[in-house]
Structure formats: C-alpha cells, structure tokens
Amino acid sequence: MKIKCQPEDFRVEEIIRLKIKTRGPYSIYRLEKRFWNTLDVIRQIESRYRLKGFSRAGLKDRYAQSVQYLSLPGKGPERITAPNYQLTFIGMADRPITPAILSGNRFQITVRSLNQEELATINQEAARVKRFGVANYYDEQRFGSARHKAGFIARKLISGHYNGALKLFLATPAQADDSRTRKIKMEMARNWGDWDKCLKIVPFEGRQAIKHLIKNPGDFEGAIKLLPRTLLELFINAYQSWFWNETLRILIEELGRAHRRVRYRLGELVFYQDLAPDEFRYLSRLLIPAPGPRAEFKSEKVARIMNAVLEKEGLNLKSLKLKFRIKGLYFKPWNRPAVFLPDKLTIGDPQPDELYPGKLKLVISFILAPGTYATVLIKRLFAR
Numbered sequence: 001m002k003i004k005c006q007p008e009d010f011r012v013e014e015i016i017r018l019k020i021k022t023r024g025p026y027s028i029y030r031l032e033k034r035f036w037n038t039l040d041v042i043r044q045i046e047s048r049y050r051l052k053g054f055s056r057a058g059l060k061d062r063y064a065q066s067v068q069y070l071s072l073p074g075k076g077p078e079r080i081t082a083p084n085y086q087l088t089f090i091g092m093a094d095r096p097i098t099p100a101i102l103s104g105n106r107f108q109i110t111v112r113s114l115n116q117e118e119l120a121t122i123n124q125e126a127a128r129v130k131r132f133g134v135a136n137y138y139d140e141q142r143f144g145s146a147r148h149k150a151g152f153i154a155r156k157l158i159s160g161h162y163n164g165a166l167k168l169f170l171a172t173p174a175q176a177d178d179s180r181t182r183k184i185k186m187e188m189a190r191n192w193g194d195w196d197k198c199l200k201i202v203p204f205e206g207r208q209a210i211k212h213l214i215k216n217p218g219d220f221e222g223a224i225k226l227l228p229r230t231l232l233e234l235f236i237n238a239y240q241s242w243f244w245n246e247t248l249r250i251l252i253e254e255l256g257r258a259h260r261r262v263r264y265r266l267g268e269l270v271f272y273q274d275l276a277p278d279e280f281r282y283l284s285r286l287l288i289p290a291p292g293p294r295a296e297f298k299s300e301k302v303a304r305i306m307n308a309v310l311e312k313e314g315l316n317l318k319s320l321k322l323k324f325r326i327k328g329l330y331f332k333p334w335n336r337p338a339v340f341l342p343d344k345l346t347i348g349d350p351q352p353d354e355l356y357p358g359k360l361k362l363v364i365s366f367i368l369a370p371g372t373y374a375t376v377l378i379k380r381l382f383a384r
Contacts, residue, residue: 001382002113003375004063005355007034009110012374013067014057015367018101024092027076030069033085037062039230041085042070043204051076057102058370061141071097102370104343109364109374111382113356118382122362125273125381126347132275133284133339134380135248138241139373143266145231145238148174154239155313160323162220167192169227169235170206176265205231221324232329240290240320240331242266243313247288247306248338254301255279260383271380286338292320292331342377343367 004010020028033041038059046052053073060066071093080087095101146152150172156165171188173181184201191197195214202210209223216222224232249270252258257272257279275283288302289295291310295317297303310316320331348363355361364381368374 001111001118002356003109003111003378005110005112007063007065009112010061010064010374011066011108012060012064013106014069014102015104015106016057016069016097016101017103018069018093018095018097020091020093022092024094026071026073026093026096028069028071028090028093028097029076030067030088030090031085032065032067032088033060034065035062035084038068041087044082045080045087049077049080055096055098057097057099058105069097099370104367104369105372105374106367107365107374109378110361111364111378112353112359112361114350114353114360114362116360118384119350119360119362122347122381126345128273129342129377129380130345132272132280133341134377135252135269135271136337136340136372137245137248137269137376139375139379140264141373141375142241143238145169145235146242147176147265148172149265152239152242153235157224157235157322158315158320160221162224165235166206166209166220166223169231170198170202170209225324225326229326229329232326236329236331237290240292243291243306243309244288244336245269246309247302250305250309251302251338254305260380262379262383269376269379271383283339284337284341287335288338289333289335290331291317292333293318295333336371340369340372 018028031038031041038056042054042056046054051072054070056068056070058068060068070087073096075092076089078089140147145168148168150168153165153168156162156168167189171185171192173185173189177185184203187201188198195210195217199207199210199214205228208226212219212223212226246267249268252270252272255272257275258270259273260271262269262271286299286302288306289297291306297306307316310320322330343366345366346364348365350360350362353359353361364378366374366377368377
C-alpha cells in the first residue's frame with residue numbers, strides 16, 4: 001500500500017464558515033499549492049510582495065494538492081502566481097481567516113500498489129470505521145521537528161539546553177529530509193560554532209539566531225528567542241502530541257482492544273477494531289488534554305497513564321514549562337477527542353494502477369474535522 005506517490009493522489013480542501021462580501025476590512029484568498037508547506041508560501045509572498053499580516057486556518061502538507069484560505073488586512077493584490085502555487089482573491093470579509101472558522105477538510109486520496117489481500121477486507125473495515133470510529137492519533141506530519149529521531153527540541157528547551165535545541169533544529173539531518181535540506185544540515189553540523197560560515201548556509205528561519213551568535217557567542221538562549229514564534233510553538237506542540245499519542249495507545253492496550261499495530265517514526269500506533277457498547281460510549285465521549293501545568297483531566301485513568309508516560313521522560317505536568325519567557329508561549333492544555341468518525345466515507349472500485357503495473361489502486365473520499373489526520377484513517381483501514 002502506498003499513498004502520496006504524486007501530489008494529485010492526495011487532495012485536500014478546507015471547508016470554512018465565512019461570509020464573503022464585496023466590502024470589509026479583510027481580503028480573503030484561495031491558495032492552491034503543491035510541493036510547498038503553508039508557512040513557506042506565506043513567508044515568500046510576504047517577503048517578495050512586501051505584504052504583512054496573512055492569517056490562516058490550518059497547515060497543509062507539502063506533498064499534497066491542497067486548497068486552503070488565507071486573509072490579509074485591507075485590500076491586497078488580485079492574484080499571485082508562482083511555480084507550484086497560486087493565490088487568488090475571492091472577496092472581502094468582516095473577520096480574518098483563523099482556526100475558528102474552519103469546519104472541516106474534504107479529502108480525496110488515491111491509494112496505490114494494492115494487492116488482492118489488502119483489498120479483501122477494505123469494505124468490512126470501512127463499515128467498522130463508520131460504526132466505531134478511529135483512534136484520533138497525531139501522525140508523522142505533526143512531528144517534523146523530531147523526524148531525525150534524535151529527540152524533541154521542546155525537551156531541550158525545558159532543560160535549558162539551548163545549544164542542543166538549536167542544533168537539533170538547524171544541524172541534525174533526518175533520513176526523511178530532501179537532499180538539499182539534508183546537505184545544508186550536514187554542512188551546518190560540520191561548521192557548528194563557526195557562526196560566520198553557518199550564516200552563509202543557514203535557512204531563512206535561522207538567520208536571526210545565527211546573526212545573534214556572531215555578535216554574542218555562547219548566548220544560545222538569546223538565539224533561541226529569535227526563532228520565529230510559530231516554529232517555537234510547533235516544537236512545543238510536537239512534544240505534547242507525542243505524550244498524547246502514547247497516552248491513547250496505552251489506554252487502548254489497557255482496554256484489551258489492541259487489534260492492529262502500525263509503526264511510525266516516533267513509536268507505534270495501536271488501533272482497535274470493534275468495541276463493546278460501553279467502551280464505545282466511553283471512548284467516543286472522551287477528551288484527552290494535551291499535557292501542561294494547567295491540564296485538567298475528566299478521567300482518572302487517563303491522568304494516571306499520562307503521568308506515567310511523563311515520568312518515563314523524567315517529567316511531570318508541573319515541569320512542562322520553559323525557563324525563558326515569551327508572551328503567550330507555553331504548554332497550552334487543549335482538549336482533543338480520543339476518537340474521530342469520518343463523514344461521507346466512500347470507497348471507490350479498484351482499478352489497475354498505471355504507476356505500479358500488476359497492482360491495483362482505489363480512491364477513498366471523506367470529510368474530517370479540523371486537526372484530524374487523513375493518514376491515520378488510511379493506516380487504520382489497511383492495518384495488518
């Protein structure tokens with residue numbers, strides 16, 4: 001089974017709740033892209049066209065054909081076109097695009113390189129998913145800053161190991177990196193400490209940090225503070241999300257419902273197949289908080305499991321905090337449903353796969369709530 005063989009195989013479009021008008025304080029744009037992540041597109045547009053203040057509802061994978069919506073204060077350009085993305089003005093609105101106006105994401109995914117064995121139970125598994133839902137794990141995309149498997153940047157920040165945190169971000173290559181990114185990180189690692197050399201090759205988001213180290217050698221805390229705040233938030237979110245995944249995995253195992261196990265870069269995802277009525281009621285209503293000093297637990301079992309996972313890392317809920325201060329940057333304790341139910345799940349008929357002769361492909365369509373991972377649903381459907 002293979003997905004994302006080409007961007008057209010993984011189509012996603014945001015569904016937003018926003019009244020588009022002819023007048024208003026915000027310009028609303030439709031962004032169509034491939035081979036770009038959302039933050040890089042925004043950064044390039046703001047830099048190249050001297051625009052400022054774009055806001056968005058979500059982040060979309062670079063390895064997808066995606067449609068999402070952005071807003072800009074005031075009146076902006078009608079259209080911006082560049083290789084692999086296009087930004088089109090669609091009207092004005094009274095409020096900006098934010099996560100609050102995102103009601104869901106519509107997916108159409110082509111799954112390739114399938115054999116008859118993999119297809120034999122797909123309809124039965126889809127029926128189970130419609131009835132019992134899917135464990136709502138975070139998937140690989142959430143953990144881009146830890147894909148080198150050398151640790152979480154946020155763990156270094158908690159410990160005050162700022163040199164290590166910066167090196168994990170800028171100078172630790174991962175097998176999953178593209179060749180250009182891997183080459184830059186390897187070169188950064190070779191020249192780590194020679195900040196003048198590093199400045200010549202460092203990516204945009206690390207330039208201010210390296211410039212600071214040229215002027216203030218050894219002040220890694222000051223350098224960390226100069227990283228874009230959006231990145232610092234992603235580092236924290238990734239660590240919280242890993243604790244969240246581990247908590248749900250252990251909970252399903254304790255229920256005795258570990259039916260299938262799927263490896264991912266940071267461990268294992270465990271899926272149930274069927275649930276008893278009381279188990280489904282429990283899981284479908286369960287909200288698991290992201291760990292942080294202000295986290296509140298409605299389930300004693302979940303609290304016990306999460307505290308045990310934290311203890312293995314040498315931490316507890318109260319110790320999840322940074323030693324430096326940036327306003328609004330902390331371990332926020334959002335709640336996330338333990339289970340998701342896809343809407344309008346449709347399985348297409350198998351067809352010959354033109355990319356993998358002798359194999360089959362099929363198209364799967366569905367709608368998911370914001371923050372839910374389509375790749376987790378695909379893993380559940382084809383887990384063996």
